[in-house]
Amino acid sequence: MRIYLIFLVVVSLFTSAFSDSILEYPSEIESRHKKAAEEDVNLHCTTWRFAAEMNNLAPWKTIPVECADYVKDYVMGKGYLTDLERVSEEALIFARSIEFSGDGKDIWIFDIDETLLSNLPYYIDHGFGLELFDHSEFDKWVERGVAPAIAPSLKLYQRVLDLGYKVFLLTGRKESHRLVTVENLINAGFQNWDKLILRYNYKQMQLLRL
Template sequence: MNYVLFFISFLIFFSTVIAHEKLDSQPLPRPLILEYPEKVELGSKQVNEELQLKCSSWRIAGEANNLSPWKTIPSECADYVKNYMVGRAYIVDLEMVAKEAEDYAKRVELGGDGKDVWVFDVDETLLSNLPYYADHGYGLEIFDHSQFDKWVEKAMAPAIASSLKLYEELLGLGFKVFLLTGRRESHREITIENLRNAGFRDWDKLILRYGSKAVVFYDWR
């Protein structure tokens, strides 16, 4: 039906053009096309809004894994990233993901054979390293593994509240929980301490990295 309507509309338009040509031999007026000036002087508010848009696009592209490898956030986006991380938006995003995962888990029919396993990452999934990144420019500094290891060894990373709620819900549903982390095997005990201090209990297995780089380790697993 849409194709028929389109064809009829086209015929009406075409007939109108032909009739116009018969009545007036002059060529049709140049169609109106919106043209933007090559350069626009922006006020401070407009500049700020433009920066917000660019930084928002950068963040979304990063979340979608559509960015080339990067080591630091764009310097002009420092305030944007900070405001996102410490504001309500980041919490809402975390809550949304946890709620979707919980809804999915409730629809799964467990086999009852002990083989129904839910796998969690640790950093930025169960535990938040936001206090560490707050001390290092929220991503403005190049990631320093030795400095991060010192943070890990403090066992002070807080729980992500929505993830802790999801974790407890999954245990209640009967899932076994495996924890997979890029942390080194030498950090096993301190990681267990941190997880317990943050409220996580009763996981079945904690798998840490041994030897290989974290990215290679995750790919292999």
């Protein structure tokens, strides 16, 4: 049995102004300084994003304050969608390259959050990552069951099914969110998976055993 696991896994500028009552600051020089500052921040935030995506950062809880506009522009613009499309296309190429074993046990595993379903509406309301992650608030979002599909992932999902893979969904969502997660997935266009694996509440399981 072979198992293929895919996780897709995604600037506030401060400028100084001098009072013209003291000395008029040449607008051309000011413009050059501002542009240079913007380029520095953009480079800093690009390298930070890349390191975060590669899991090469020390544990972090929020995005850098100076990268707020950068992150917003990225996820709301063409960059994020283009990255998603590229990853999905490469995953499909890989899926097509596999010669099935013939035992009906070739499995493709998808994560759910930020792989099949987008939580971007939640992060729009919470500063695009500037706020500390609040598990209770995120649970409320999950319980609404309105997370939209990530379009390139939905296309990949359908192609993987067409190729004959069994599809398992693996998520860190709680077992208590099974029903709302199933409804959300179906409403977003995801159907016919073989298994949905959620996170059990191990503390409750231990109490039941006692």
